[in-house]
Every structure is written in C-alpha cells, then in structure tokens.
Amino acid sequence: MSSSSRVALVTGGERGLGAAAAKALRDAGFEVAASYLGGDKADAFHKATGIPVFEWDVSDFDACGAGIARVEEELGPIDVLVNNAGVNKDRMLHKMDRADWDAVIDVDLGSMFNMCRHIIPGMRKREYGRVINISSVNAANGQAGQTNYCAAKAGVEGFTRALARESVFKGITVNAISPGYVETAMVTAMPQKIIDNIVAQIPVGRLGQPDEIAHWVRLLASEDAGFVTGATFPINGGLRMG
Template sequence: MGRTAIVTGGTRGLGKAIALALREAGHQVAANYLYDEEEAHAFQREHGIAVYRWDVSDFAACCEGVARVEAELGPVGVLVNNAGITADAMFHKMSEEQWWSVIQTNLGSMFAMTRPVIEGMRARGFGRIVNISSINARKGQAGQCNYAAAKAGIIGFTKSLALENAARNVTVNAVAPGYCDTPMVAAMRPDVLAAITAGIPAGRMGASADIARTVVFLADEAAGFITGATFDVNGGQYLA
C-alpha cells in the first residue's frame, strides 16, 4: 500500500535514488530541496516527482513545508531524513560556523522534520521514519568532528524515538551508508577515492541504489517488527 513519503535532500545524490525507489514501490513522493532550484525542477520534469523547497534546519519552515505536502499529497506516512552537509576541517582549525551549520542541518533537522509528522503518524497508527546516518558515525573520521558527531547523534535519536513510538506502529530506523557514488564523494581527490575503495572488502564503492533498496524495505509495512535498528550498508568497510 503506497503512502505519502517525504525525502529530504531528495533531488540529488542518495536522496534522489531514495525518492525514485520509493516512487517505484508505489509511494507518493515529495522531494525536499534547498539549493539548486534549476536542478530540482529538472528532476521534477524528468521523473514526475513533486519537489518542495525549504530549509530542514528551520523548524518553522519544516512545519510549513510538511503542511503544504499534506495538503497536496495527503498525510505523511513515510519520512526519510536524508538531507545533510559537510564543512570539513581539523577540529583545532574548525570555525564556530562550520560546527553549528553541520550540527543544525544534519542533527537539528531530526527534530525540525520529525516533530511535524510524528503526532499524525501516532494518531493514524502507522509511520515509517528512516534516518540517514553514516559510516563515520560508527568509526569517526579525522577532519569531520562536526559531521561524525551529528551523524552519531542521529543513531541515539533513532533508538529513543523508536522506543517512544513502537506501540503505535511507528517504526524508526537508521541507515549508515559507507562511501557511495554521490556528488559529495565524487568531489574527493582521485588518489583519496582510490585509497578508500582499496579498503572496502566488497571491492567497490556503494551505489546509491544499495542505500535506496534498504530504505524502501524499512518503509514497507512488512518491516513493522524492525525498529530502533541501524543498518550498516558499507561493503564490509566497518563492522560495528
């Protein structure tokens, strides 16, 4: 049974793959974005998925955005908290702006996006929330204290929210991707990418579809007995 699904950061990278996979699974998808309006509308024209612009770190904007989606597409039954940014620097050189921008967007958005949908999910007796964490939440990463802290916070948020809502048939799970074929990863130097790939037992970078398939499974009604879990999708690079 298809539901209305919101995917934050849903017009590019992992979010784009997730939005397309959810649509293929029969969901009515709303893809949120903030930057690159031209790219977002090209995505909408090509794939027929509605796009909505708001800042996931802004609670008021999220409330307004969710209300608009629900008015146009129906009650939200699936939320994928995918939007995220990086602002890498060694901690002793990290600015306050680099710290807080990543914390607010990557972790603050968990509250800002989930709070407007959780009461409706509880009242209707169904909800699927999937939060995108990271391999670096598990193992840490030099130059990413801000990013790793935010992504690790997502795992704690996921477990706690899962406990609060399990009895209402609202599941909350996390996916911790390894290095995948996204624009964020592609921006790395070729020698760095080669070294990373050499350290992945599966012998390759992840594909966006690898992550998307996991999210689609967790969003399904059949996954109703899985909650509070973190799925490591990293080709064996790090085993938690």
C-alpha cells in the same frame, strides 16, 4: 493499506542518495515528495521523475512546519519520512570555525527534531508510520576532519533508538541506515588519490551505488518492515563489520 495509498517525504530528495530513495519509493507505489534547498537540480529532477519538489531549509523549525503543511495539502498525510538531507564542512577541529560546526549540527542532526516533531503527532494519531534516518559509517568509525559530521551522525543513531522506543506502541517504526562511501557528488568531488585510498579499504573493492542504499529505504518503508525498529543498518561494503 497498500503502498499506493501511502505518502512518503524524502528530505534532500532531488540528488544523490535522496533522489535514488525517492525514485525507489515511487517505483514501489508510494506517492512521493522531495524537499530541497537551493541548487539547480530540482526542476530537472521533477521533470525527469514526476516527483513534486518543495523548497525549504530543514535546519529551520518553522520552515519545516510550513513545508510539511504544503506537502500534506497537496498529497495527503505523510506516512513515511526519510530524513536524508545533510551537509558536510570538513576541517580539522583546531581549524574549524564555530559556523562550520553549527551548520553541520543544525542540518544533519537538528533537522531530525525539526522534521519529526511536525510529523510524528499525525503518525501517532493514525497509529502508523515509518521514519528512516540516514546516518554514516563515520558515526562509528570516526574520521579526521569530520568532528562536526561524525558527532551529528552519531547523534542521528541515538535519536533513532530513542524515538523508536517512544513510537513503537503507536505503530511507528524508526530505523537508521548507515551508508559507507557511495558514488555521489559529495564523494566523487574528492581528489582521486583519496577515493583510491578509500576503495582500497573497502572489502568489496568499490564504492557503493545510490540504488543499493535506496533498496534498504524501500524495504524499511514497506508494510513488511513492521517488526524492525530502533535498528541501524550498516550498508558499507564491509568497511566496518560487527
């Protein structure tokens, strides 16, 4: 089956890395849907790209089930899932509220279960699937003020390896991408002094671009990626090597 017959869903797909991934998959011939929650970019994204958008909270298990059902009713069974949606609520642990911890864990890690639990059974039945989870360089590096975010993203990588082992015999690959610092709204909202300090630590000497991450999403979603599973791809400009 060619990519033009495959359906891909990108969570948090209307902005930043998600938008780049959704457009890359569309350009590769996939039927693409993007989920989002709130904000004012979804309508503009849909008008600009033609990619249908669906609103739900990925931290809500039942909302994920209902949202996935809407996508499949409109586009067909989901063959490619890109778990990209995420939030950050940075604060040193001794000042962090439990609500800030829970919000990041529930969205960045809990959504992995919420989305995959609803989609994996269909992939297993059809004996085909691609699951691509977005982690972060800070899952391995650690970062002050991000105990919640780093814990969640490290969990994403463990989740990826375990689900890969469960799914490989059903024709499903499960991989993660671990981006470094990429020029998105989340990063560019930081003070310029902090951005300059980050760039000074990146061997290639610049922030990454969303399209550079989207290239790897497209590759892992392809028919040609059937021999790679349980892997985490560090796309970080050399910030973390080895």
